[in-house]
Amino acid sequence: MSVHQPLAIGIDIGGTGTKFGIVDRDGNVLFSGEMSTKKHKEIEGFIDELDGHLGELIEKAGGIGRIRGIGVGAPNGNFYTGTIEYAPNLPWSGIIPIAKMMSDKFQLPVTLTNDANAAAIGEMMYGAAKGMRDFIMITLGTGVGSGIVANGQLIYGHDGFAGELGHTVVIPDGRMHQGTGKRGSLESYASATGVRLTALEMLENSTEDSLLRAADKDTLDSKVVYDAAIKGDKLALEIFEFTGKILGMALANAIMFSSPEAIILFGGLTKSGDLILKPTRKHMEENLIQVFQNKVKILVSHLKESDAAILGASALAWDKQ
Amino acid sequence: MSVHQPLAIGIDIGGTGTKFGIVDRDGNVLFSGEMSTKKHKEIEGFIDELDGHLGELIEKAGGIGRIRGIGVGAPNGNFYTGTIEYAPNLPWSGIIPIAKMMSDKFQLPVTLTNDANAAAIGEMMYGAAKGMRDFIMITLGTGVGSGIVANGQLIYGHDGFAGELGHTVVIPDGRMHQGTGKRGSLESYASATGVRLTALEMLENSTEDSLLRAADKDTLDSKVVYDAAIKGDKLALEIFEFTGKILGMALANAIMFSSPEAIILFGGLTKSGDLILKPTRKHMEENLIQVFQNKVKILVSHLKESDAAILGASALAWDKQ
Numbered sequence: 001m002s003v004h005q006p007l008a009i010g011i012d013i014g015g016t017g018t019k020f021g022i023v024d025r026d027g028n029v030l031f032s033g034e035m036s037t038k039k040h041k042e043i044e045g046f047i048d049e050l051d052g053h054l055g056e057l058i059e060k061a062g063g064i065g066r067i068r069g070i071g072v073g074a075p076n077g078n079f080y081t082g083t084i085e086y087a088p089n090l091p092w093s094g095i096i097p098i099a100k101m102m103s104d105k106f107q108l109p110v111t112l113t114n115d116a117n118a119a120a121i122g123e124m125m126y127g128a129a130k131g132m133r134d135f136i137m138i139t140l141g142t143g144v145g146s147g148i149v150a151n152g153q154l155i156y157g158h159d160g161f162a163g164e165l166g167h168t169v170v171i172p173d174g175r176m177h178q179g180t181g182k183r184g185s186l187e188s189y190a191s192a193t194g195v196r197l198t199a200l201e202m203l204e205n206s207t208e209d210s211l212l213r214a215a216d217k218d219t220l221d222s223k224v225v226y227d228a229a230i231k232g233d234k235l236a237l238e239i240f241e242f243t244g245k246i247l248g249m250a251l252a253n254a255i256m257f258s259s260p261e262a263i264i265l266f267g268g269l270t271k272s273g274d275l276i277l278k279p280t281r282k283h284m285e286e287n288l289i290q291v292f293q294n295k296v297k298i299l300v301s302h303l304k305e306s307d308a309a310i311l312g313a314s315a316l317a318w319d320k321q
Numbered sequence: 322m323s324v325h326q327p328l329a330i331g332i333d334i335g336g337t338g339t340k341f342g343i344v345d346r347d348g349n350v351l352f353s354g355e356m357s358t359k360k361h362k363e364i365e366g367f368i369d370e371l372d373g374h375l376g377e378l379i380e381k382a383g384g385i386g387r388i389r390g391i392g393v394g395a396p397n398g399n400f401y402t403g404t405i406e407y408a409p410n411l412p413w414s415g416i417i418p419i420a421k422m423m424s425d426k427f428q429l430p431v432t433l434t435n436d437a438n439a440a441a442i443g444e445m446m447y448g449a450a451k452g453m454r455d456f457i458m459i460t461l462g463t464g465v466g467s468g469i470v471a472n473g474q475l476i477y478g479h480d481g482f483a484g485e486l487g488h489t490v491v492i493p494d495g496r497m498h499q500g501t502g503k504r505g506s507l508e509s510y511a512s513a514t515g516v517r518l519t520a521l522e523m524l525e526n527s528t529e530d531s532l533l534r535a536a537d538k539d540t541l542d543s544k545v546v547y548d549a550a551i552k553g554d555k556l557a558l559e560i561f562e563f564t565g566k567i568l569g570m571a572l573a574n575a576i577m578f579s580s581p582e583a584i585i586l587f588g589g590l591t592k593s594g595d596l597i598l599k600p601t602r603k604h605m606e607e608n609l610i611q612v613f614q615n616k617v618k619i620l621v622s623h624l625k626e627s628d629a630a631i632l633g634a635s636a637l638a639w640d641k642q
Contacts, residue, residue: 076612085612086610086611086612088610132479133479134478134479134483148578148579150471150474150476150478150483151472151474151476151477153471153472155471155472155476155579155580156472156580157455157471157579157580157581158453158454158455158580158581158582159580159582159616160580161580161612161613162455162471162578162579162580163578163579163580164577164578164580164610164612164613165577165578167577167610168573168574168577168578169570169573169574169608170493171493172491172492172570180610180611182608182610249490249493252489252490253489253490253574254578256485256486256488256489257469257483257484257485257486257489257575257578257579258469258476258478258483258484258578258579259476259477259478259479259480259481259482259483259484259485260478260479261479261480287490287503289407289409289485289488289501289503290407290501291397291406291407291482291485292482292485295480
């Protein structure tokens with residue numbers, strides 16, 4: 001790495017943790033770190049801790065003079081205003097002017113967007129969506145995020161909040177979302193939280209024998225369900241089938257809306273591989289009208305999970321040049 | 322009108338009828354006409370009849386030398402390929418190379434798109450969406466069509482078929498759509514056909530007294546339901562409430578996807594005014610997460626229904642210049 005090469009900082013704020021890194025123009029994450037989001041009830045404390053971590057990384061990278069700017073991906077992050085607004089999965093309520101707070105603190109230009117939009121930019125620049133002009137990025141993590149690219153451009157919408165596919169209603173009057181108070185959203189079913197709730201519900205409502213009955217209810221998550229499913233556990237397989245049915249229907253709806261070349265999936269749930277992908281594909285195709293059938297690819301991001309969000313966020317900083 | 326002013330032809334092909342007209346650059350429909358789509362089981366006969374009608378209009382307008390081109394809006398019309406593909410509401414099955422067939426016949430350049438996309442272009446050039454960069458056009462006619470504009474551009478998707486909001490699933494395992502064989506689509510509920518089916522179902526499943534019980538079942542349509550509802554008929558009001566509940570939910574989902582400034586409604590169902598708009602707005606807001614609430618306008622197209630589709634289609638011909 002040349003001492004003169006400019007660098008950018010990418011920050012990915014998630015409901016649980018925040019990842020950050022220093023990235024070069026070729027998409028190499030040179031230095032990176034992680035901290036808790038959840039424990040900071042106050043945004044000020046969060047930014048103070050982040051400042052400490054970034055300071056160390058910037059020093060290692062050769063000083064602040066090499067850093068062109070900071071890109072931030074966050075749930076409900078608004079590209080136009082630089083504010084995080086009413087993010088149901090973050091500890092800070094209301095409207096947080098995070099871009100301004102960060103640029104005041106770090107003395108660098110800060111660009112903000114929705115975390116899934118940042119991931120979509122990362123995939124378009126460095127990942128599975130390279131060269132695509134129409135695709136949808138869907139992140140299946142603690143929540144469900146999405147970034148929509150059409151005509152080669154990220155869709156921000158009139159107010160900067162486009163791409164909240166996770167909050168679209170898939171089951172009318174369905175499961176209550178604790179963060180939003182709304183019923184039946186995709187996120188209530190196809191997120192890590194959703195899979196856990198499905199598992200708990202199915203265990204409660206069935207008397208079927210299952211490896212999951214031995215699991216600790218507090219730590220029961222999609223990994224535990226996965227481990228049971230690969231051993232052939234019927235209930236665990238049903239959980240994936242149910243999740244894939246809902247996710248597949250939501251993907252079909254998204255396809256009929258913006259007709260992408262591919263849907264790129266990313267995040268914890270994709271680690272379950274075909275257990276989740278097979279039912280998802282099947283139900284997606286079943287819900288598509290003929291003109292859309294058998295032509296939209298479902299791809300799993302091949303970027304390292306820890307890097308992808310940082311890469312995407314950092315790309316925002318280059319864009320701003 | 323100057324004898325030298327160039328003109329364009331706009332054609333709107335619907336499941337029941339086809340409208341066509343000759344339009345100047347300012348959006349004045351100078352001459353127009355209408356014919357049946359439904360009665361033509363063969364596309365060749367349809368084009369022959371259309372050729373006869375257009376010939377007369379072109380003569381009136383001063384001859385073919387003044388016509389710059391033809392724009393066509395049709396269900397499942399593909400902008401990229403000029404073909405109508407597997408349109409469930411048209412009498413012609415499979416893939417119809419209609420742009421080529423028309424340009425061979427009429428000896429004029431022909432541009433095709435989805436009927437709702439054409440309507441969106443019409444609204445953007447001459448109607449309620451003038452000056453907007455992000456909006457969704459939804460046509461509530463025999464079927465439900467949509468055209469999505471983001472960043473000031475119509476979203477065609479990778480294959481030219483974006484905007485099929487009418488076929489998105491709103492009620493999983495819901496009502497069967499006769500044309501597509503799929504269950505629970507928006508079109509099965511929020512179209513003229515859908516309202517009729519809801520009315521027939523409600524009459525069947527309830528014993529409640531209603532003015533609709535006296536109606537002829539074969540001609541029972543949203544107009545009949547409207548006439549009963551304004552007289553305070555409880556069942557008729559329930560039909561609008563039910564339709565608005567589903568339409569409102571679908572609008573909320575579309576908003577959370579592309580975050581438009583406004584949704585522009587067009588077509589027969591909008592003639593019921595507040596009877597359909599009030600429950601639609603209410604359920605739309607109820608299903609939106611906070612960040613989207615109370616900021617997206619629902620507007621009813623103020624273009625003359627007979628003109629709007631022709632105007633939008635004709636705009637395609639100017640675009641091609």
